[in-house]
Amino acid sequence: MMTYSIETNVNGRPRAAEVTARDTLLDVLRDHWDVFEVKNGCEQGDCGVCTVILSGKAVNACLTLAVQANGKDVVTAKGIGSPKEPHLLQTKFVEHGAIQCGFCTPGMLTSAKVLLDQNPKANRQEIREAIAGNLCRCTGYKKIVDAIEAAAAKPES
Amino acid sequence: MEQNKFHAIGRIARRKDGIAKVTGREVYSSDVTLPHLLFARVLRSPIPHARIKSINTREAEKMGAVCITSEDTPDIKYNERQVSIPEKTYRDRVVLPDKVRHVGEGFAAVAAKTESLAEKAMRSIEVEYEKLPAIFDPYEAMRSGSPQLYDEICLGDTKLPIESNIACHREVGEGDVEHGFKEADLVVEKEFRTGRVYHAQMETKSVVCRPEPDGGISVWPTTQSIHNTRQLLGRIFSISLNKLNVHRVPIGGSFGSSIQMNTCIPICVALALKAQKPVKLVLSREEDMYDHCKYPVIIQLKYGVKKDGTITAGELKTIVDIGGHNIQAYPLLGCMAGWFVSLYRMPHLQFDGTAVYTNKAPGCAMQGYGNPQVSFAVESMIDIIAEELGMDPIALRLKNYVGLGETFWGQGPTVRSVIRSCGVEEMLLKGKDMIEWDQRVSPDKKTGRYRKGVGVARGFHTSGTGAPTPGEVIDYSTAMVKVNEDGSADFSTALMCHGGGTLEAGAKIVAEELGIPIDKVGISPADTRSTGYDVCTHATRGIYCGGASIQRAAKEAKAKLLKFASRLLDVNPEALKIQPREESDQGHIFLPGSLEKHIPVGEVAKMAQYKGWGTAIGVASHRQVNCPPCFVTNFIEVEVDTYTGEIKTTRAVAAVDCGTPINPDLAAGQLEGGLCRGIGLALLESTDYDPETGRLTCGGTFIDYKFYTPVDMPPVDKVKTFFADTYESSGPFGAKGVGEAANNATAAAVVNAIYNAIGIRFAEAPVTPERVLKALQNQPDVEK
Numbered sequence: 003m004m005t006y007s008i009e010t011n012v013n014g015r016p017r018a019a020e021v022t023a024r025d026t027l028l029d030v031l032r033d034h035w036d037v038f039e040v041k042n043g044c045e046q047g048d049c050g051v052c053t054v055i056l057s058g059k060a061v062n063a064c065l066t067l068a069v070q071a072n073g074k075d076v077v078t079a080k081g082i083g084s085p086k087e088p089h090l091l092q093t094k095f096v097e098h099g100a101i102q103c104g105f106c107t108p109g110m111l112t113s114a115k116v117l118l119d120q121n122p123k124a125n126r127q128e129i130r131e132a133i134a135g136n137l138c139r140c141t142g143y144k145k146i147v148d149a150i151e152a153a154a155a156k157p158e159s
Numbered sequence: 160m161e162q163n164k165f166h167a168i169g170r171i172a173r174r175k176d177g178i179a180k181v182t183g184r185e186v187y188s189s190d191v192t193l194p195h196l197l198f199a200r201v202l203r204s205p206i207p208h209a210r211i212k213s214i215n216t217r218e219a220e221k222m223g224a225v226c227i228t229s230e231d232t233p234d235i236k237y238n239e240r241q242v243s244i245p246e247k248t249y250r251d252r253v254v255l256p257d258k259v260r261h262v263g264e265g266f267a268a269v270a271a272k273t274e275s276l277a278e279k280a281m282r283s284i285e286v287e288y289e290k291l292p293a294i295f296d297p298y299e300a301m302r303s304g305s306p307q308l309y310d311e312i313c314l315g316d317t318k319l320p321i322e323s324n325i326a327c328h329r330e331v332g333e334g335d336v337e338h339g340f341k342e343a344d345l346v347v348e349k350e351f352r353t354g355r356v357y358h359a360q361m362e363t364k365s366v367v368c369r370p371e372p373d374g375g376i377s378v379w380p381t382t383q384s385i386h387n388t389r390q391l392l393g394r395i396f397s398i399s400l401n402k403l404n405v406h407r408v409p410i411g412g413s414f415g416s417s418i419q420m421n422t423c424i425p426i427c428v429a430l431a432l433k434a435q436k437p438v439k440l441v442l443s444r445e446e447d448m449y450d451h452c453k454y455p456v457i458i459q460l461k462y463g464v465k466k467d468g469t470i471t472a473g474e475l476k477t478i479v480d481i482g483g484h485n486i487q488a489y490p491l492l493g494c495m496a497g498w499f500v501s502l503y504r505m506p507h508l509q510f511d512g513t514a515v516y517t518n519k520a521p522g523c524a525m526q527g528y529g530n531p532q533v534s535f536a537v538e539s540m541i542d543i544i545a546e547e548l549g550m551d552p553i554a555l556r557l558k559n560y561v562g563l564g565e566t567f568w569g570q571g572p573t574v575r576s577v578i579r580s581c582g583v584e585e586m587l588l589k590g591k592d593m594i595e596w597d598q599r600v601s602p603d604k605k606t607g608r609y610r611k612g613v614g615v616a617r618g619f620h621t622s623g624t625g626a627p628t629p630g631e632v633i634d635y636s637t638a639m640v641k642v643n644e645d646g647s648a649d650f651s652t653a654l655m656c657h658g659g660g661t662l663e664a665g666a667k668i669v670a671e672e673l674g675i676p677i678d679k680v681g682i683s684p685a686d687t688r689s690t691g692y693d694v695c696t697h698a699t700r701g702i703y704c705g706g707a708s709i710q711r712a713a714k715e716a717k718a719k720l721l722k723f724a725s726r727l728l729d730v731n732p733e734a735l736k737i738q739p740r741e742e743s744d745q746g747h748i749f750l751p752g753s754l755e756k757h758i759p760v761g762e763v764a765k766m767a768q769y770k771g772w773g774t775a776i777g778v779a780s781h782r783q784v785n786c787p788p789c790f791v792t793n794f795i796e797v798e799v800d801t802y803t804g805e806i807k808t809t810r811a812v813a814a815v816d817c818g819t820p821i822n823p824d825l826a827a828g829q830l831e832g833g834l835c836r837g838i839g840l841a842l843l844e845s846t847d848y849d850p851e852t853g854r855l856t857c858g859g860t861f862i863d864y865k866f867y868t869p870v871d872m873p874p875v876d877k878v879k880t881f882f883a884d885t886y887e888s889s890g891p892f893g894a895k896g897v898g899e900a901a902n903n904a905t906a907a908a909v910v911n912a913i914y915n916a917i918g919i920r921f922a923e924a925p926v927t928p929e930r931v932l933k934a935l936q937n938q939p940d941v942e943k
């Protein structure tokens with residue numbers, strides 16, 4: 003089968019792989035590069051646990067072809083912040099109990115990060131819409147919305 | 160009260176696994192990777208009932224794949240659920256069968272160097288099926304002459320013939336129901352049904368296995384019980400348990416779906432043993448959807464009541480459609496009897512339950528183990544009775560609920576105990592105010608397209624399965640606590656955290672008992688080699704049962720610590736106390752009233768080490784002799800769109816009586832999550848089958864199996880939670896469970912609210928827009 007060379011930047015680190023035209027970004031992240039914080043929940047674009055930031059946009063890695071990521075930057079939950087220097091969103095997720103099993107968390111965080119980058123004062127409704135593609139079976143979503151709201155800039159009153 | 164003095168219990172602390180989870184460091188089974196790993200795929204049946212006549216794996220082997228079929232795997236019958244004693248365990252399956260009983264049942268497997276090669280190898284396998292007639296309806300299945308799924312299975316080690324596809328049957332009675340119904344002024348009777356809900360845990364079932372040089376094997380599975388997984392693997396593969404090590408791995412959700420040793424685990428083990436290489440098996444979403452579901456039930460419920468609302472008799476008959484395998488429906492039926500009997504007092508009662516095989520994916524425990532289903536029927540019926548009698552539904556509940564000082568048998572007829580803490584009344588009355596119950600008007604006063612209604616329902620779950628004498632269900636936990644030389648401590652246990660905060664609670668229990676800061680307690684990684692037996696983190700037993708063993712281990716470690724300190728301070732150990740001190744960020748041992756007699760915990764541990772006195776360590780293996788009910792109450796407001804039949808839940812109050820909430824924030828989170836899943840059970844979720852093909856109509860995808868997203872989960876902003884103020888003296892620091900209770904009352908509260916909105920009683924869940932529209936058409940007096 004014909005293969006293509008791709009090069010990307012994952013959380014600031016250059017990565018390269020030989021991929022087929024059919025390989026998804028999720029396949030390459032998990033199977034070639036051991037980027038396991040990007041989860042696999044359905045491989046069909048329905049659950050959002052594979053959400054990554056591709057050149058500033060939140061995308062489902064399972065619906066993105068690996069070749070589409072060529073030459074682009076990929077940011078995952080690991081790239082948003084580290085245990086030593088967590089991003090405000092990450093801190094708020096912990097403080098607000100927005101995590102239970104945590105399997106949806108990396109995807110939720112990447113969606114939330116893109117939202118707040120574009121709309122720093124997002125309100126609850128906007129938050130809910132921004133994470134509409136991210137399913138969570140554990141929490142009932144309230145604490146996730148609370149956490150993102152707490153990380154958003156306060157609207158001027 | 161003593162509970163006010165806690166420094167750790169009830170504190171809101173950052174959960175210990177939080178940072179790992181938000182920064183992508185948490186490693187789930189599906190993320191475990193090892194050198195020279197092979198990837199596995201399972202060949203699954205596309206037809207619902209067939210004998211496998213032949214399998215040809217030659218092509219796959221040519222590709223370099225390792226292949227296994229029924230001929231390569233032990234012919235040992237097992238039941239994946241191991242929490243009952245063997246005499247009550249129904250064994251009907253083997254690792255790879257030569258007969259398949261539902262679409263999606265695996266019967267061969269391959270392992271290869273890459274996933275795509277494994278997939279290709281799997282597809283190259285040639286199979287000859289002998290199609291057998293299949294059956295999808297439980298009533299048809301019981302009819303004589305219907306196709307039989309089994310001729311015989313094993314009950315424990317004894318052969319058990321199966322007739323009319325009846326997997327098991329259970330009857331329980333007390334008093335004389337006929338007499339009770341005769342005494343009644345009103346007898347009500349109704350049939351209720353609930354759907355075949357899919358657990359939809361976000362991580363599909365996964366496992367990684369590595370054969371070890373000593374002939375043993377190491378396993379990293381999705382599971383709620385590492386010890387049961389090990390024991391069962393040991394039995395199936397005849398491997399000595401000391402050579403089988405099962406690791407506890409964080410789990411991406413479970414909701415009961417991994418109480419059992421998942422069937423993918425022995426398949427992966429068999430591949431790894433044959434390949435003599437590590438193998439990883441991760442189910443696709445479709446495979447996972449064909450693997451398990453909640454037990455769907457049909458319930459015929461009958462109550463007799465006096466005019467004043469006193470219940471004179473109750474009878475519940477149920478048919479449970481368990482699908483192609485019996486993942487322990489016998490204890491399920493016992494529990495269903497228990498849920499029924501323990502909600503409301505009945506002098507005369509009768510329970511009759513039958514579990515029936517059909518050619519569908521097997522049912523198993525899902526949050527509540529039959530309890531949301533029974534509560535759906537009972538709590539709907541209580542509203543029906545209240546209306547017939549012209550009573551307030553809350554007053555009727557208060558009159559009849561089983562409460563303080565009364566006997567309940569939550570986990571079935573063999574597990575009875577007396578209720579010693581109860582917040583039922585508090586929750587009903589406080590919740591009533593919070594939802595503004597008094598503003599509620601009857602459905603005939605409502606007009607317009609959108610109609611709102613408010614409903615209430617109660618429920619409970621048991622905290623574990625402990626009883627005064629050990630019964631059918633095994634229930635104990637083991638824990639070890641040790642004090643380190645800097646004043647910190649570690650604890651280890653095979654308990655599992657499903658996300659709700661069980662291990663967090665364990666850390667707080669250790670901190671409280673040892674008098675050290677929560678931050679100074681470490682949760683040790685666990686595997687079956689380094690921990691004592693723990694039955695399983697299920698049945699809402701984590702904190703009440705597991706926590707009790709942790710508390711006992713901590714007490715023992717503390718006693719040793721104080722003995723060491725007493726030698727150093729030259730005082731009687733009983734006179735000493737420990738408390739955390741902020742300035743040194745550790746616990747201090749002191750003699751109350753004395754300024755000189757104090758010493759930091761770390762100092763004591765270090766001195767004990769230098770002097771050769773040993774480590775302050777405690778181990779406890781403990782069985783609780785009670786399983787106190789954690790009561791719940793839900794008040795829910797819905798809005799029905801009479802044009803489209805769509806129903807939204809607009810407000811909710813969820814209350815729980817969990818004794819002392821050890822993690823109040825996380826417990827509130829469990830209430831919210833439970834509410835969300837309960838609303839799904841009421842309005843949205845069911846896996847349906849096409850009787851022509853035996854396949855799921857949703858195709859095994861989340862596109863067509865819907866559950867609530869953040870956008871269509873309305874109570875995200877309008878849900879209030881609270882805790883009843885109770886103290887359970889038999890639990891660690893007054894605590895009971897929360898877990899399953901969180902969703903037990905919800906579905907009933909939703910249908911009661913729908914009734915209050917439009918005056919139509921739905922007895923079958925999910926109440927989909929189609930069902931609502933159809934019912935509205937038959938009810939012309941609901942004018943639009």
Ligand code: FES
Nearest residue numbers: 045047049050064
């Ligand atoms: S795995 Fe990509 S959306 Fe589910």
Ligand code: FES
Nearest residue numbers: 102103106138140
């Ligand atoms: S926390 Fe478990 S799926 Fe969201």
